Amino acid sequence: MSAVIDYAPLLWQGLLTTILVTVLSGALCVVVAFAVGLARLSRHRFLSWPAGIFIEVFRGTSLLVQMFWLFFALPFFGIQLHPVTAAVLALGLNEGAYAAEVVRGAIASRAKGQTEACIALGMEPALRLRRIIIPQSIPAMLPPFGNVMVDLLKNTSLVSLVTVADLTFSAQMIRSTTGQTTAIFLTILVVYFVLSYLLTLLTGWLERRFALDRKAVAAQRKESRLMKVGAA
Amino acid sequence: MIWDSNFAISVFPLLLEGLGVTVQITLLGTLLAAVLGLVFAVLRRLAIPVLSPVVSFLVVFVRGTPLLVQAYCAFFVLPAYGVSFDALTTGVVVIGINYSAYMAEVYRSGIQGVPKGQWEAATALSLPGARTWGRIILPQAIRTVVPMLGNYLIQMFKDSAVLSAITVVELMATAQAIGSSNFRYLEPLTMAALLFLAVSYPASRLVNRLERRYAPQH
Numbered sequence: 001m002s003a004v005i006d007y008a009p010l011l012w013q014g015l016l017t018t019i020l021v022t023v024l025s026g027a028l029c030v031v032v033a034f035a036v037g038l039a040r041l042s043r044h045r046f047l048s049w050p051a052g053i054f055i056e057v058f059r060g061t062s063l064l065v066q067m068f069w070l071f072f073a074l075p076f077f078g079i080q081l082h083p084v085t086a087a088v089l090a091l092g093l094n095e096g097a098y099a100a101e102v103v104r105g106a107i108a109s110r111a112k113g114q115t116e117a118c119i120a121l122g123m124e125p126a127l128r129l130r131r132i133i134i135p136q137s138i139p140a141m142l143p144p145f146g147n148v149m150v151d152l153l154k155n156t157s158l159v160s161l162v163t164v165a166d167l168t169f170s171a172q173m174i175r176s177t178t179g180q181t182t183a184i185f186l187t188i189l190v191v192y193f194v195l196s197y198l199l200t201l202l203t204g205w206l207e208r209r210f211a212l213d214r215k216a217v218a219a220q221r222k223e224s225r226l227m228k229v230g231a232a
Numbered sequence: 233m234i235w236d237s238n239f240a241i242s243v244f245p246l247l248l249e250g251l252g253v254t255v256q257i258t259l260l261g262t263l264l265a266a267v268l269g270l271v272f273a274v275l276r277r278l279a280i281p282v283l284s285p286v287v288s289f290l291v292v293f294v295r296g297t298p299l300l301v302q303a304y305c306a307f308f309v310l311p312a313y314g315v316s317f318d319a320l321t322t323g324v325v326v327i328g329i330n331y332s333a334y335m336a337e338v339y340r341s342g343i344q345g346v347p348k349g350q351w352e353a354a355t356a357l358s359l360p361g362a363r364t365w366g367r368i369i370l371p372q373a374i375r376t377v378v379p380m381l382g383n384y385l386i387q388m389f390k391d392s393a394v395l396s397a398i399t400v401v402e403l404m405a406t407a408q409a410i411g412s413s414n415f416r417y418l419e420p421l422t423m424a425a426l427l428f429l430a431v432s433y434p435a436s437r438l439v440n441r442l443e444r445r446y447a448p449q450h
Contacts, residue, residue, distance in 0.1 A: 059432075060390075060433045061390065061425040061429050062390040062428050063390070063393075064393040068404075068417070068421055069422065072421060073417045073421045076418040154296075168301055181308045181309050182309050186309075189293075189301055189302075192296065
């Protein structure tokens with residue numbers, strides 16, 4: 001354990017980088033998800049086709065390949081990205097492609113009557129999306145979005161392979177200087193687990209917060225608590 | 233000209249070889265994950281004291297930690313205790329265990345989806361537990377699970393690139409090695425990406441079709 005304690009500041013730095021990369025790429029992921037997901041739903045072919053190609057390309061190839069491509073292949077076109085930029089771009093675009101399907105699915109499964117009502121009221125398509133359709137779709141999007149975010153958090157460990165000094169990178173460095181392998185890797189396993197657990201809790205909270213019928217959710221929770229008490 | 237076609241053609245056979253290893257890892261890993269996942273799901277369902285909660289926690293823990301770190305653990309920690317396998321075996325076992333945690337959930341939902349009446353009928357016929365599972369529950373549960381397993385197979389195919397970090401010589405590691413020894417990353421990395429796409433896109437189409445066919449009829 002001594003290596004973990006001696007090198008705690010380095011691990012802390014790594015943790016901060018991991019959180020920074022997660023937050024930045026998470027934000028990019030949400031933007032990409034809505035932009036591409038809505039474009040995919042568009043009736044205009046010049047919007048929906050590129051969106052479809054984007055989704056298939058980013059979901060069809062490996063995240064690691066995408067990250068390496070941005071980091072190692074892009075310089076051949078004269079574009080040299082900072083490692084963190086390349087990492088955030090790769091993570092945001094890759095997970096964004098998955099999340100775009102979440103957005104598309106949630107919006108496509110909205111009740112038709114809502115759209116019809118909007119049209120009957122003479123609402124513009126943009127206003128209809130912004131005021132009626134998207135807010136209603138959010139509860140359906142939250143659980144799968146939570147999964148994407150946990151996935152993204154775990155995948156941030158790959159940024160260590162393009163020289164970003166995240167938690168995994170710090171652990172590797174400490175391992176090679178101290179030779180203490182077990183303690184250091186078990187520590188970061190637990191840290192990652194705690195982080196993804198916290199993300200799950202946050203998603204759960206958001207789900208309850210944005211539930212369409214909050215009273216029903218509260219009643220359901222109360223009932224399940226009572227059942228647990230009854231079982232005990 | 234940025235793209236060097238001659239170079240690209242000359243390294244293509246090497247990349248194909250790497251793709252072969254990637255496919256091999258995926259198939260072996262999926263087999264392991266499918267079997268282990270089923271074991272985990274059944275163990276959790278049987279509610280054996282101590283064992284079932286431990287399995288449940290392990291499943292959650294594996295799902296909550298990165299594959300790369302798990303691979304490092306197996307690759308660097310185990311040899312410190314005198315257990316060491318070659319990189320390929322380690323890679324297959326790590327990715328198999330990683331995905332078994334996800335597949336355990338899939339099986340669980342499949343098992344839960346079997347109507348209660350089926351259990352009751354098995355009890356009424358006083359079938360022993362093993363036959364209830366083997367003849368009644370699992371055949372019905374697995375049917376609904378097949379398309380999801382397909383999705384995870386494709387996911388694993390792409391995720392196996394991570395194993396290049398523990399020196400498994402699959403497609404990604406091959407592309408990287410070609411890149412660093414020739415100082416040209418553009419062609420090998422682009423072709424690696426295209427090879428991944430060439431396998432996973434048709435595969436996901438196929439799984440989509442299966443999904444529709446196996447969808448529960450309501």
